[in-house]
Amino acid sequence: MLYDLKAKIEKNQQLSASVYYLELSMPKIPAKLKPGHFVHIRLMHTNDPLLRRPLSVNRIVERKLKNKIIRNIGIVYKIVGKGTNLLKEMAAGEQVDVLGPLGNGFELACLKPKQPIILVSGGMGIAPLVFLAQTLSKAIPEKQITAFLGMDTKKNLILADNLKKLGCAVHISTDDGSQGFKGYVSELLEKKLLKLKPNELNPYIYACGPKPMLKAVGMVAAKFNLSGQVSLDEMMGCGIGACLGCVIKTVDLKKQQPFVYKRICKDGPVFGINEILWEE
Amino acid sequence: MQTSVRLGKLKLKNPVTVASGTFGYAQEFKELVDLNALGAIITKTITLNPRLGNPVPRLAETSSGMLNAIGLQNEGLDNFISIKLPLLQRIKTKIIVSVSANSAEEFIHCVQALEKVNVEAVELNLSCPNIKYAKLKSSKGKARIFAQDENDTFSLINAVAKKTNLVLIAKLSPNVTDITGIAMAAEKAGAHALSLVNTFSAMAIDINTLKPRLANVNGGLSGPAIKPIAVKMVYDVAQAVNIPVLGMGGIMNSDDAVEFILAGATAIGVGTANFVQPNVSMEIIKGIEQYCKKNNIKDINKLIGMFRV
Numbered sequence A: 001m002l003y004d005l006k007a008k009i010e011k012n013q014q015l016s017a018s019v020y021y022l023e024l025s026m027p028k029i030p031a032k033l034k035p036g037h038f039v040h041i042r043l044m045h046t047n048d049p050l051l052r053r054p055l056s057v058n059r060i061v062e063r064k065l066k067n068k069i070i071r072n073i074g075i076v077y078k079i080v081g082k083g084t085n086l087l088k089e090m091a092a093g094e095q096v097d098v099l100g101p102l103g104n105g106f107e108l109a110c111l112k113p114k115q116p117i118i119l120v121s122g123g124m125g126i127a128p129l130v131f132l133a134q135t136l137s138k139a140i141p142e143k144q145i146t147a148f149l150g151m152d153t154k155k156n157l158i159l160a161d162n163l164k165k166l167g168c169a170v171h172i173s174t175d176d177g178s179q180g181f182k183g184y185v186s187e188l189l190e191k192k193l194l195k196l197k198p199n200e201l202n203p204y205i206y207a208c209g210p211k212p213m214l215k216a217v218g219m220v221a222a223k224f225n226l227s228g229q230v231s232l233d234e235m236m237g238c239g240i241g242a243c244l245g246c247v248i249k250t251v252d253l254k255k256q257q258p259f260v261y262k263r264i265c266k267d268g269p270v271f272g273i274n275e276i277l278w279e280e
Numbered sequence B: 001m002q003t004s005v006r007l008g009k010l011k012l013k014n015p016v017t018v019a020s021g022t023f024g025y026a027q028e029f030k031e032l033v034d035l036n037a038l039g040a041i042i043t044k045t046i047t048l049n050p051r052l053g054n055p056v057p058r059l060a061e062t063s064s065g066m067l068n069a070i071g072l073q074n075e076g077l078d079n080f081i082s083i084k085l086p087l088l089q090r091i092k093t094k095i096i097v098s099v100s101a102n103s104a105e106e107f108i109h110c111v112q113a114l115e116k117v118n119v120e121a122v123e124l125n126l127s128c129p130n131i132k133y134a135k136l137k138s139s140k141g142k143a144r145i146f147a148q149d150e151n152d153t154f155s156l157i158n159a160v161a162k163k164t165n166l167v168l169i170a171k172l173s174p175n176v177t178d179i180t181g182i183a184m185a186a187e188k189a190g191a192h193a194l195s196l197v198n199t200f201s202a203m204a205i206d207i208n209t210l211k212p213r214l215a216n217v218n219g220g221l222s223g224p225a226i227k228p229i230a231v232k233m234v235y236d237v238a239q240a241v242n243i244p245v246l247g248m249g250g251i252m253n254s255d256d257a258v259e260f261i262l263a264g265a266t267a268i269g270v271g272t273a274n275f276v277q278p279n280v281s282m283e284i285i286k287g288i289e290q291y292c293k294k295n296n297i298k299d300i301n302k303l304i305g306m307f308r309v
């Protein structure tokens, strides 16, 4: 079921120079959320900015209210342009319209017992992976999760501690080498995978970030014959599969066409790592 | 209150329709909108053969508007008829199928196939700014669109009208010097109603990457930014022809809808607003009724073109 509801801003706090944490309370939607889902937010009832803004669910927060447990949605967003600059000025108590839950979410049923899990993020791609780690650590406490986080520079690094608290082993790469490995997160991933012992169960990959990063992770996965899922980002209009604005080229399973376009908002944002036809 | 209006033989229970390409094939909205309450649903444009559409980015937001260059992505006539249409026909409202093609023959083929499966009305999309119809007689080999030329508009609609009994709604382009000439040509050729406007040809540049914000470079502008121009075009056309006008362009609420009806639109189309507020069409239906009640108008048809200069 899809809902378009008024949500109340509970918190809107700065996490780093350009990143904020937003917590929203609303009925119905939080109970239906799976990791990888996103919501489409209308900030205010004006014509400019016109469109909603898609933001991933970063975590589910349980708060006690008069003996009842209330579930809120936590979102971590980066200041980019018009919309996010307006959002950061909004105060607790103000309302926004939330359309959701949207998208397919990460598939967990495909995990084999005892299979190690690898999370890979580029930039803000870490946001939905925290909800994924939260869910995995609850569902399978003995799970072995290793996270590889890529950022441009140390001061922009966020949420690494949240992943550590959820029991993940965290490895960091930065473009400028100000923290951890200097270089791309896909290179760091490849280096670690080379140390994999031949008798170990193949790890399963969940990745989120910009397309070039996901493409590189996809190539590493192919090299080591690993399967996994990637969550993609594209300009969105409707968010519900109607406008065909947010497509990505995927392999045509019927083999009739060189590719088929799938809608990131509805058929995704999560796709099989081998399903995407990456562009040059 | 009497809210029904007519587009030729097609009787709508109220004047509120959803515009082609902004409502998919309706199923996408079924959890958010009471589909049975709509005056009509206009489908995403379909073509004879499947079309992949344009590369991404296909969308860009601009001040009070948006650009799109979807490129008529659709699964083609046969898949539409076998998969999408049966679901649409279960909805208790009028279904208007938007069709586009490269030639009169192809248009006729599609329209006749739709007639066989009990479709009542088609919107002939002569005006998508994102694809080029090559080989038009008047264009001397240069790619352009039907609704940019009176002769092309006339001969195309005339050819289709001779071969079908369906209600024909011609969707016109605002990217012309004088839309009334095209509108009159469409009327003379046998169109039963006119739908306007499609999007305005436009573009936007990312000043940091020095690249166009749409992969297709140019696209179509829609949303509140175009509304005053669309209102004038609807007004001009409604003055020039005797067939009903389905008006659209930037309608965000019932006040905007009433404005189009006052300018001469018999029915209105909600487009981009569906992305911003999925159930906005429901509010528009209610808002129009409230406006009529407040102003003691018992028949919505009285409102059409009622404004005074």
Ligand SMILES: Cc1cc2nc3c(=O)[nH]c(=O)nc-3n(C[C@H](O)[C@H](O)[C@H](O)COP(=O)(O)OP(=O)(O)OC[C@H]3O[C@@H](n4cnc5c(N)ncnc54)[C@H](O)[C@@H]3O)c2cc1C
Residues within 6 Å of the ligand: A038, A049, A051, A052, A053, A054, A055, A056, A057, A075, A076, A077, A078, A079, A080, A081, A082, A083, A084, A085, A124, A127, A128, A232, A233, A234, A235, A236, A269, B060, B061
């Ligand atoms: C499924 C999904 C989940 C996302 N989750 C997060 C998240 O958890 N945290 C976060 O910081 N960002 C996330 N993003 C990206 C976020 O939507 C954009 O950064 C944001 O919309 C920028 O808005 P703006 O008005 O500040 O920027 P502007 O540049 O002013 O935006 C103009 C237009 O472009 C769109 N846009 C701009 N950049 C992007 C982008 N990268 N992706 C999609 N649309 C864009 C906007 O929605 C708007 O329509 C997500 C995107 C998608 C598609």
Ligand SMILES: Cc1cc2nc3c(=O)[nH]c(=O)nc-3n(C[C@H](O)[C@H](O)[C@H](O)COP(=O)(O)O)c2cc1C
Residues within 6 Å of the ligand: A237, A243, A245, B019, B020, B021, B022, B044, B045, B068, B070, B072, B098, B125, B128, B171, B197, B198, B199, B221, B222, B223, B224, B226, B248, B249, B250, B251, B269, B270, B271, B272, B273
């Ligand atoms: C994303 C998008 C896709 C569209 N696709 C079509 C289409 O397939 N066929 C068509 O006739 N018009 C199409 N249109 C145009 C709309 O039907 C409408 O004429 C136009 O957007 C103006 O109305 P608006 O400002 O209310 O959106 C599309 C518009 C948008 C925004």
Ligand code: FES
Residues within 6 Å of the ligand: A235, A236, A237, A238, A239, A240, A241, A242, A243, A244, A245, A246, A247, A263, A264, A265, A266
């Ligand atoms: S945003 Fe409209 S189809 Fe995905």
